[in-house]
Amino acid sequence: MRIGCFLSSEEHGPKELVAQAVRAEQAGFSALWISDHYHPWTDEQGHSPFVWSAIGAIAQATDLPLGTGVTCPTMRIHPAVVAQAAATSAILLDGRFSFGVGSGEALNEHVLGDRWPGADERIEMLEEAIEVMRALWSGEVVHHRGRHYTVEHARIYDLPDAPPPVLVSAFGPKAASMAARVADGFVTTTPDRELIEQYRAEGGRGVVQAGAKVCFGPDEAEAVETVHRLWPTEQLPGELSQVLPTPQHFMQAAELVTKEQIAASPVPCGPDVERHVEALRRYEQAGVDELYVSQIGPRTDEFFETWARKVLPRFAEERVG
Amino acid sequence: MTRFGYTMMCEQAPPDQLVRDVVLAERAGFDFSVISDHWAPWLDEQGHAGYAWSILGAAAQATERIPLMTYVTCPTLRYHPAIVAQKAATVQILSGGRFRLGLGAGENLNEHVVGRRWPAVGVRHELLAEAVAIIGALLDGETVNHRGRHYDVEQAVLHDRHDVRPPIGIAVSGPESCRLAGRHADLMIATEPKPELGERFDAAGGEGKPRVGQVAVCWDADRDAAVRRAHEQFRWFGLGWLVNADLPTPAAFDAATRFVTPDDVAEQIACGPDVEAHVEAVKPYLDAGFDEIAFVQIGGDQQERFVAWAERELLPALREL
Numbered sequence: 001m002r003i004g005c006f007l008s009s010e011e012h013g014p015k016e017l018v019a020q021a022v023r024a025e026q027a028g029f030s031a032l033w034i035s036d037h038y039h040p041w042t043d044e045q046g047h048s049p050f051v052w053s054a055i056g057a058i059a060q061a062t063d064l065p066l067g068t069g070v071t072c073p074t075m076r077i078h079p080a081v082v083a084q085a086a087a088t089s090a091i092l093l094d095g096r097f098s099f100g101v102g103s104g105e106a107l108n109e110h111v112l113g114d115r116w117p118g119a120d121e122r123i124e125m126l127e128e129a130i131e132v133m134r135a136l137w138s139g140e141v142v143h144h145r146g147r148h149y150t151v152e153h154a155r156i157y158d159l160p161d162a163p164p165p166v167l168v169s170a171f172g173p174k175a176a177s178m179a180a181r182v183a184d185g186f187v188t189t190t191p192d193r194e195l196i197e198q199y200r201a202e203g204g205r206g207v208v209q210a211g212a213k214v215c216f217g218p219d220e221a222e223a224v225e226t227v228h229r230l231w232p233t234e235q236l237p238g239e240l241s242q243v244l245p246t247p248q249h250f251m252q253a254a255e256l257v258t259k260e261q262i263a264a265s266p267v268p269c270g271p272d273v274e275r276h277v278e279a280l281r282r283y284e285q286a287g288v289d290e291l292y293v294s295q296i297g298p299r300t301d302e303f304f305e306t307w308a309r310k311v312l313p314r315f316a317e318e319r320v321g
Numbered sequence: 322m323t324r325f326g327y328t329m330m331c332e333q334a335p336p337d338q339l340v341r342d343v344v345l346a347e348r349a350g351f352d353f354s355v356i357s358d359h360w361a362p363w364l365d366e367q368g369h370a371g372y373a374w375s376i377l378g379a380a381a382q383a384t385e386r387i388p389l390m391t392y393v394t395c396p397t398l399r400y401h402p403a404i405v406a407q408k409a410a411t412v413q414i415l416s417g418g419r420f421r422l423g424l425g426a427g428e429n430l431n432e433h434v435v436g437r438r439w440p441a442v443g444v445r446h447e448l449l450a451e452a453v454a455i456i457g458a459l460l461d462g463e464t465v466n467h468r469g470r471h472y473d474v475e476q477a478v479l480h481d482r483h484d485v486r487p488p489i490g491i492a493v494s495g496p497e498s499c500r501l502a503g504r505h506a507d508l509m510i511a512t513e514p515k516p517e518l519g520e521r522f523d524a525a526g527g528e529g530k531p532r533v534g535q536v537a538v539c540w541d542a543d544r545d546a547a548v549r550r551a552h553e554q555f556r557w558f559g560l561g562w563l564v565n566a567d568l569p570t571p572a573a574f575d576a577a578t579r580f581v582t583p584d585d586v587a588e589q590i591a592c593g594p595d596v597e598a599h600v601e602a603v604k605p606y607l608d609a610g611f612d613e614i615a616f617v618q619i620g621g622d623q624q625e626r627f628v629a630w631a632e633r634e635l636l637p638a639l640r641e642l
Contacts, residue, residue, distance in 0.1 A: 014378075014411050014414050014415050015414060015415060018415070038404075038407060039478070039480065040480060047480050047481055048407070048481060049407075049410075049411040049481045050374065050404075050408045050410070052375045052408075053374050053377055053381075053408060053412050053415060054378060054415070056374070056376060056380075056381075057378040057379060057381060057415050058378075058382075059379055060340065060379040060382035060383050076401065076403075076404060077400075078399065078435045080399070081400065081435070084370075084371075084372045085372045085374065087371075087372070088336045088371040088372035088375045088376065089372070092337055092379050110475055110476075111403055111477040112401050112403060112472075112473060113468075113472075113475045145436075151434060151435070151436060152434060152436045153434070153569065153570055154361075154434035157362060157368060157369050157370040158335050158336055158369050158370060158372075245475075245476070246476050
């Protein structure tokens with residue numbers, strides 16, 4: 001399993017993301033992921049730079065492969081425009097671009113005042129968006145009148161040598177089926193072996209990427225407190241993360257999340273390298289090919305330093321053997 | 322003191338090359354740079370149209386001092402103004418405060434792709450005015466709830482903003498746009514050196530604000546080659562905004578320029594090796610009171626030579642004016 005670095009647009013501004021990308025490369029991470037938001041989940045997180053410009057800057061600053069983890073190409077930006085952005089990004093990255101997509105969160109997509117549809121419709125929109133983008137990446141002139149999108153006489157002129165792989169993020173079986181049917185890979189945020197196996201069983205032959213959060217630091221209690229402060233929203237159950245519309249709503253819901261719940265969660269907190277390695281192994285055991293790790297909070301120096309020396313080599317050994 | 326700029330022309334060169342070219346332009350001593358923001362080139366012979374916002378991210382990372390500006394972005398149809406605001410804010414941060422957001426009422430060529438009706442010019446100005454208001458509020462850090470004639474924005478706020486708000490430029494071509502720019506813009510943008518544009522701009526409140534023009538030239542050691550290239554790629558330039566804003570496709574531009582001869586083009590665009598001719602080309606802008614003039618060198622593969630010549634001959638000659 002390859003370990004990449006997950007750049008958190010929610011926690012960091014664009015210049016910090018570029019700096020972290022450079023550090024990740026120096027530390028030996030094999031690739032990068034970057035999240036894509038209009039709003040962070042909470043005001044405490046405080047950031048949401050425009051991802052496609054951040055990607056341009058990162059492409060200039062490092063030689064690592066970079067993927068979106070994940071972008072929603074269905075609502076606040078028209079899929080045709082996303083297709084152009086992805087194509088240019090792939091060129092700027094010399095082809096080292098993977099296009100992770102999801103059916104979105106109201107948090108980011110509702111800002112234009114559109115109705116926020118249910119999950120089935122959102123998956124349908126995502127599938128049509130992928131169809132539109134693939135058509136445009138062919139370089140042909142595209143006319144499309146679909147259920148959700150119209151594209152009129154559109155041709156993308158600057159295309160990478162090969163279209164970027166499209167990886168679909170799924171939280172449940174319907175999206176996993178869609179991923180197996182139309183995508184080049186699969187994205188998950190939990191080590192959900194069942195879902196990954198479903199993807200494979202239904203014909204999914206592409207790479208499986210996952211994102212994981214950790215909070216490495218010298219003191220476990222401090223780390224738990226940091227996660228509680230910055231990412232209580234990861235503990236919200238069910239579909240809440242996709243349907244709550246504003247950071248204020250997330251902050252209200254997060255009032256129910258306790259430090260104990262954080263401490264009991266899969267997010268490894270503190271200085272124990274074995275616990276962090278163990279947390280990453282769970283993804284490997286579930287069938288993940290590429291795991292992107294995000295350090296929660298301000299102790300990024302410690303994270304990069306320790307991961308370079310003590311964590312990444314543990315996974316590199318496996319590949320050589 | 323008049324400032325002279327360099328244009329990253331997305332329609333004529335691929336994204337990665339544009340980034341390399343602006344780095345050269347910075348070293349050569351151009352005072353500022355601008356970038357076009359297109360879905361398609363005007364003519365297939367130009368052959369390119371990368372996504373400007375990723376190119377800007379890369380350019381911001383690759384350069385150190387040279388100002389960057391969209392010239393111009395249409396924030397009304399294929400892009401939503403709330404997203405344009407996020408883009409501008411991020412590029413302002415990535416560039417360390419070197420960004421200016423140049424806006425215009427748009428061209429059918431670029432905006433039609435998302436399948437919305439291409440409106441008449443009066444409506445386009447209405448759209449632009451409403452978009453500018455939304456963008457301005459977001460760039461100022463407001464939480465924007467807007468139910469307007471053309472746009473809805475729901476509970477949107479930009480989390481990543483530079484201390485310095487990027488100046489907003491508005492492209493003008495007639496009384497309506499001059500009025501809008503005079504009232505709401507920080508600078509005036511125009512590609513026609515007409516004194517009345519500046520006069521109207523000033524009358525509407527633009528007095529004292531910079532006026533940024535753009536002139537297309539075709540430098541080449543061989544004048545005949547320059548004229549051929551200018552005709553091949555830029556023969557649409559002289560049709561005027563009334564026509565150019567409404568033509569929908571490169572094929573339409575090709576048809577509309579069927580009777581434009583190389584001699585016609587050579588009369589309007591400075592072509593060849595003679596520095597005098599290129600210096601002459603800016604004089605109408607100086608006479609019309611422009612403070613900044615950006616050069617477009619026609620020919621995507623001619624940029625390195627042009628920049629080298631500009632450093633040796635053009636810029637020194639211009640600075641003597």
